[in-house]
Amino acid sequence: MELTLAIAIGILFGSGVWLILRPRTFQVIVGLCLMSYGVNLFIFSMGRLRMGAAPILTKGAEIDPSRYSDPVPQALVLTAIVISFATTALFLVVLLASRGFTGTDHVDGKEREQ
Amino acid sequence: MSGHLMILPILIPLVAGAVMLLYDDRQRRAKMVISLLSALALLACAVQLLVLSKGSEATGGNRIGLYLLGNWPSPFGIVLVLDRLSALMLLVTAVLALASLVYAAAGWHRRGQHYHSLFQFLLMGVNGAFLTGDLFNLFVFFEVMxxxxxxxxxxxxxxxxxxxxxxxxxxxxxASLLLLIGISLIxxxxxxxxxxxLAVKLPTVAAADRPLLHMAAAMLGVAFLVKAGMWPLSFWLANAYMAAAAPVAAMFAIMTKVGIYVILRLTSLLFTGSHASTGFGSEVLLVGGVATIIFGFVGVLAAQGLGRMAGHLVLVSSGTMLAVIGMALGGAGPGLVAGALYYMVSSTLALAALFLLLEPMGREQGSIAAMLALTADAFGIDDEGPELGLAIPATLTVLGLCFAACTLLLAGMPPLAGFVGKFAMLSSALNPANIAFRNDVTPAAWVFTGVLLLSGLATLVALVRVGVQTFWANEDDVPKVMALEIAPVIGLLALTVLLTIEAQPVIRYMDNTARALNRPEIYTNGVLQAARQREALQ
Structure with missing residues (x-):
């Protein structure tokens, strides 16, 4: 499972990096999205990968922490998802404004001369 | 009550910003009043916190304020931490906010929507980043900012x-994504x-895990260095600062300092002392800082417009700070950091004043009225005519004097605070232990000295050139400048004069701050022991 996840994160992040280096604003935003997915998975994996373990401790009983998965990275991921979603939406607005001002979707606001 | 004082720098702007969202954008006057009141309250808070952070003789001249959000004990719950450094940064932020808001009240806040709310949220993010005691909240406040x-x-x-x-x-x-990777790796x-x-656990990290930890620190470092504008991560900076509206650019002068603050905080907590990671990143910061200064002053010399010049001056200022942090990590001693903190305060105030001066200097007669009328049209706002207010007499003289003061401050010429700051830095770089005669000055200190002096010269040449063009070679179109626009500039410059006159107590505060930074156990004990004592009491 570790290998699968590592490869998935690598592919997501690699495609993201390639896309944000492209000249079109839409490619950049998709690239940023892919990178943030990769990062979210990465944060999640930092709590160690566990199958079928609950992150919430039961009250009262004797607790054996090794039987639970770490709740902190899951909380961090939630926050990170919300924040990156919001900022990406904001970026989308600026992207549209830039398209409206310049009439092109090139990141520099003008096409490169042929 | 004083226990809750620490959360106010975050709560006040949050509430003020949220309340203003309820008002229609046409009620600018009401919003402006709320905004100014909030900034004044922040200033009062910051002064009070600064006094608190000095502690007493009994506490060794430091007092670490601790605020447990949610009242969970300290390493587990989220905490706000106040020490001398964060109190200082809060004060600088509040001063800049007040100046920038007064300037915006002259007309800029009408040129778009929700200016005041956004401004308050920016303050909330900046203050939160200065106060937070854990890494993930640092990320959250960074994102708010x-x-x-x-x-x-x-x-x-x-x-x-x-x-x-x-x-x-x-x-x-x-950069935020890199920040997240670094945080989760840590x-x-x-x-x-x-x-x-983290500072307590760091020495006990297993040798096999240490490379991973260093990688995480490097990732965090890159994310913060983008904010701080270290070369080669700084190409965005001059363009953004140049494009921003004048009061916004003045407020942005603190944003690079947020990056600097975090780097100073984390390096002093994690990489001082004596363990396997001591001094990590010192060379990178030193070399990067010096490269940033060089890039900055070459940019200043090459710039055509005053806006781009000011953007590059921001780089010179943060490059100086980074180089100093690098040298301090390499074991240069607290005196250097004390000088650098003084320099940072004076240069931040001077840069903000310069950004506020730019627009009136480049303005042609009556253009702001025309501009305002145009935007009022575009947004469908039927204002009662542009409230131009009082125009000041002898415009060119006042502008010229303010500009000359900015030039002296940024170039580090006597008699103003810029000189004191540079002098303090150089004297401790070349003579760290205050010995009468020394021969063993490190090569890094020589390079730093040379580059710093060159950057001062370049700043002087470039700004004087602009000054001559604006104030001497041009007598026909005198810009019309409102009292509200020039008042914050004069206020900021007056503060730097005060910094110069009161240099001794200020440097003493900075010196104690730098000493406290050099002894991370003050901070860690303040955060961890205080919580345990409280627990024992209950």
């Missing part, structure tokens, strides 16, 4: 701002995000 700054950068709209905003947002989103290796707890 950045999200507000995206909106503020676009304030006033126009193709130039949108273009610069696009690049600014893209690079900051990418959590994966050490199992904690609390900075004080």
């Amino acid at each position: 950045l999200a507000a700054s995206y909106g503020l950068l676009l304030h006033g709209s126009g193709p130039q701002r949108v273009g610069a905003g696009l690049h600014y947002i893209a690079i900051n989103l990418a 959590y994966g290796v050490t199992g904690t995000l609390n900075m004080a707890d």
Whole structure:
């Protein structure tokens, strides 16, 4: 499972990096999205990968922490998802404004001369 | 009550910003009043916190304020931590906010929507970043600050701002992702995000995990260095600062310092003392800082417009700070950091004043009225005519004097605070132990000295050139400048004069701050022991 996840994160992040280096604003935003997915998975994996373990401790009983998965990275991921979603939406607005001002979707606001 | 004082620098702007969202954008006067009141309250808070952070003789001249959000004990719950450094940064932020808001009241706040709310949220993010005691909340406050700054950068709209905003947002989103990777790696290796707890656990990290930890620190470093504008991560900076509206750019002068603050905080907590990671990143910061100064002053010399010049001056200022942090990590002693902190305060105030001066200096007669009428049209706002207010007499003289003061401050010429700061830095770089005669000055200190002096010369040449063009070679079109616009500039410059006159107590405060930074156990004990004592009492 570790290998699968590592490869998935690598592919997501690699495609993201390639896309944000492209000249079109839409490619950049998709690239940023892919990178943030990769990062979210990465944060999640930092709590160690566990199958079928609950992150919430039961009250009262004797607790054996090794039987639970770490709740902190899951909380961090939630926050990170919300924040990156919001900022990406904001970026989308600026992207549209830039398209409206310049009439092109090139990141520099003008096409490169042929 | 004083226990809750620490959360106020975050709560006041949050509430003020949220309340203003309820008002229609036409009620600018009401919003302006709320905004100014909030800034004044922040200033009062910051002064009070600064006094508190000095502690007493009994506490060794330091008092670490601790605020447990949610009242969980310290390494587990989220905490706010106040020490001398964060109190200082809060004060600088509040001063800049007040100056920038007064300036905006002269007309800029009408040129787009929700200016005041965004401004308050920016303050909330900046103050939160200075106060937070754990890494993940640092990320959250950074994002609050950045999200507000995206909106503020676009304030006033126009193709130039949108273009610069696009690049600014893209690079900051990418940097935030790196920040997240770094934070989660640190959590994966050490199992904690609390900075004080991290500092305690760091020496015990297994040798096999240490490369991973260093990689995490480097990732965090890159993310913060993008904000601080270290070369080669700084190409976005001059464009963004140049495009921003004048009061926004003045407020942005503190944003690079947020990056600097975090780097100073984390390096002093994690990489001082004596363990396997001591001095990590010192060379990178030193070399990067010096390269940033060089890039900055070459840019200053090459710049055609005053806006781009000011953007590069921001780089010179943060490059100096980074180089000093690098040298301090390499074991240069607290005197250097004390000088650098003094320099940082004076240069931040001077840069803000310069950004506020730019627009009136480049303005032609009556253009702001025309501009305002145009935007009022575009937004469908039927204002009671532009409230131009009082125009000041002898405009060119006043502008010229303010500009000359900025030049002296930024170039580091006597008699103003810029000179005191540079002198303090150089004297401790060349003579760290205050010995009468020394021969063993490190090569790094020589390079730093040379580059710093060169940057001062370049700043002087470039700014004097602009000054001559603006004030001497041009007698026909005198710009019309309102009293409200020049008052914050004069206020900021008066503060730097005060810094110069009261240099001794200020330097003493900085010196104690730097000494406290050099002894991370003050911070960690303050955060971890205080919580345990409280627990024992209950």
